[in-house]
């Protein structure tokens with residue numbers, strides 16, 4: 791969080807809130823969002839499509855009308871692709887790897903790919919980035935008593951989407967000079 795706060799502080803200062811026009815300068819924010827979508831894709835099994843016709847792909851015969859489950863959650867955690875620290879939240883792994891989500895990049899599939907992929911990618915990314923940037927820029931965040939980042943329960947509840955198994959209790963404290971300059 792500190793790295794992200796510093797990046798925003800350098801680009802935006804602390805006399806106003808982050809705006810959409812600032813987002814293109816916030817590279818570490820991109821990495822944080824890519825890393826979050828890699829580990830926690832909103833729809834872990836995407837939306838299982840049904841095969842229209844018999845087809846053979848890489849020697850696998852798939853019968854017409856078969857439902858295909860694509861495990862985007864497991865793809866994003868594959869150690870063969872993301873190295874042995876695949877389970878770790880490590881945004882800097884994206885320093886050299888700019889995610890685009892519109893190209894044929896199958897290592898992380900939070901929006902799926904192909905004809906039925908999410909049409910709201912840009913709006914979704916912009917909204918998520920703006921909200922996260924404003925949250926960490928405007929506030930410092932602390933966990934509630936007796937909880938440290940090391941014993942915070944990060945389990946998920948599996949379903950169509952993956953919400954946290956336990957609610958996150960975080961305590962904000964305001965950190966901008968914004969109010970004084972309004």
Ligand code: HEM
Pocket residue numbers: 832833836837838900901902905906907908909910911913914915918
């Ligand atoms: C970070 C934000 C978002 C994520 C992670 C996300 C993810 C997804 C995923 C995984 C699918 C299923 C694709 C499939 O497997 O068939 C989907 C479909 C869809 N999304 Fe999004 N989405 C996001 C934001 C949005 C926004 C902002 C909109 C619209 C304003 C949107 C509109 C749609 C629509 C209409 C579909 C259905 C597409 C179809 O079936 O052809 N999404 N999204």
